[in-house]
Amino acid sequence: MYTAGLVGITGYTGMELARALVSHPQINLTVATSRQEQGKKVADLYPFLRGHALGNLEISDADAKELAEKCDVVFLAIPHGVAMDTAAQILEAAENLKKSVKVIDLSADFRIKDIATYEQWYGVTHTQKKYVEESVYGLIEINAEAIKKARLVANPGCYPTASILGLYPALKNKIIKLDDIVIDAKSGTSGAGRKASVPTLFCEVQDNFRPYGLGKHRHTPEIEQELSLIAHNDITLSFNPHLLPIQRGILTTIYTKLTQDYAQEDIQKIYEDTWKDCPFIRVLPAGQFPETRYVRGSMFCDIAVTVDKRTQRLIITSAIDNLARGASLQALANANLTLGLPLKAGIDHVPLCP
Numbered sequence: 001m002y003t004a005g006l007v008g009i010t011g012y013t014g015m016e017l018a019r020a021l022v023s024h025p026q027i028n029l030t031v032a033t034s035r036q037e038q039g040k041k042v043a044d045l046y047p048f049l050r051g052h053a054l055g056n057l058e059i060s061d062a063d064a065k066e067l068a069e070k071c072d073v074v075f076l077a078i079p080h081g082v083a084m085d086t087a088a089q090i091l092e093a094a095e096n097l098k099k100s101v102k103v104i105d106l107s108a109d110f111r112i113k114d115i116a117t118y119e120q121w122y123g124v125t126h127t128q129k130k131y132v133e134e135s136v137y138g139l140i141e142i143n144a145e146a147i148k149k150a151r152l153v154a155n156p157g158c159y160p161t162a163s164i165l166g167l168y169p170a171l172k173n174k175i176i177k178l179d180d181i182v183i184d185a186k187s188g189t190s191g192a193g194r195k196a197s198v199p200t201l202f203c204e205v206q207d208n209f210r211p212y213g214l215g216k217h218r219h220t221p222e223i224e225q226e227l228s229l230i231a232h233n234d235i236t237l238s239f240n241p242h243l244l245p246i247q248r249g250i251l252t253t254i255y256t257k258l259t260q261d262y263a264q265e266d267i268q269k270i271y272e273d274t275w276k277d278c279p280f281i282r283v284l285p286a287g288q289f290p291e292t293r294y295v296r297g298s299m300f301c302d303i304a305v306t307v308d309k310r311t312q313r314l315i316i317t318s319a320i321d322n323l324a325r326g327a328s329l330q331a332l333a334n335a336n337l338t339l340g341l342p343l344k345a346g347i348d349h350v351p352l353c354p
């Protein structure tokens with residue numbers, strides 16, 4: 001059995017990690033931290049964990065040395081700007097103890113390799129540059145071999161996960177133009193985290209639908225970085241997010257221009273062949289489209305492709321659960337790989353249908 005620490009158990013991704021770790025066959029959550037709720041039991045915070053051993057775990061304040069001593073893997077479910085120093089402190093404490101500790105960071109602090117780009121988009125000075133170089137981008141379908149050897153994994157963002165998985169086969173097979181990609185993305189409100197803010201209040205969100213951050217959302221450079229690596233070419237694209245009046249889920253509709261006159265069957269085959277060995281990606285039959293409710297609470301990314309013959313466009317749609325595939329279950333998949341466990345251990349959930 002491996003031991004895990006969770007820094008930031010009170011947030012939405014922390015909650016989702018706690019839920020998933022209850023049923024993980026080979027990882028036990030042994031340290032859970034929060035600044036606000038230390039001293040309480042996990043079940044006081046999350047009554048759905050009453051009756052589980054994890055419910056009795058006492059929440060403590062984050063201490064890097066204790067985390068390094070007690071844990072084989074530590075999940076950082078805390079804001080960007082804070083995670084970078086916490087990760088460095090844990091890795092340095094582990095080095096002092098001559099112990100192997102893996103860190104899976106759910107924030108954006110280690111995702112963007114170009115420090116100036118990170119600082120420009122996030123408005124934060126990066127204090128841990130050497131760890132940015134060392135970290136591995138944790139998109140399991142693309143980087144599994146590097147993740148297996150990593151001690152610091154930059155868990156991908158939620159929108160980037162849905163966008164990159166949707167575009168990967170098209171870019172790898174060079175069937176779309178690189179200068180005409182528009183990602184129209186929609187997310188449920190849990191994507192903004194659990195902290196109180198007026199734009200995510202019930203009355204602002206419910207029975208409403210609106211764009212935000214057009215042309216300047218922080219996930220843009222992350223998506224461009226990863227897609228440029230896949231295409232072996234610099235990609236600049238439009239990423240346009242919207243806020244849905246639902247709790248969880250992301251749906252992207254990605255508009256691209258085909259390089260030549262492809263038939264629907266050609267593209268369908270490219271997508272099915274590309275993802276055929278990937279258990280968490282489901283390419284839907286032609287004519288069917290992803291829906292957020294059919295991926296809810298799961299690791300699945302559902303993808304559909306549509307050739308619009310009239311406009312020569314390839315329209316890609318993808319759906320994930322932002323808290324599960326877009327954060328916490330993806331973090332658990334990364335933990336499995338870094339610890340040498342089976343990829344599917346503890347994350348093979350059937351979606352929570354209505």
Ligand SMILES: NC(=O)c1ccc[n+]([C@@H]2O[C@H](COP(=O)([O-])OP(=O)(O)OC[C@H]3O[C@@H](n4cnc5c(N)ncnc54)[C@H](OP(=O)(O)O)[C@@H]3O)[C@@H](O)[C@H]2O)c1
Nearest residue numbers: 008010011012013034035036077078079107191193194327
């Ligand atoms: N929500 C999503 O869909 C999603 C998806 C992918 C990635 N992420 C990323 O995952 C991370 C967590 O997101 P979330 O949505 O779970 O956030 P959240 O709901 O706002 O929770 C944030 C957590 O961080 C702790 N925290 C806040 N400020 C802190 C500080 N200065 N120092 C230490 N701990 C602090 C909070 O606990 P206390 O205040 O009790 O200490 C809380 O547990 C973020 O970096 C986010 O960008 C989120």
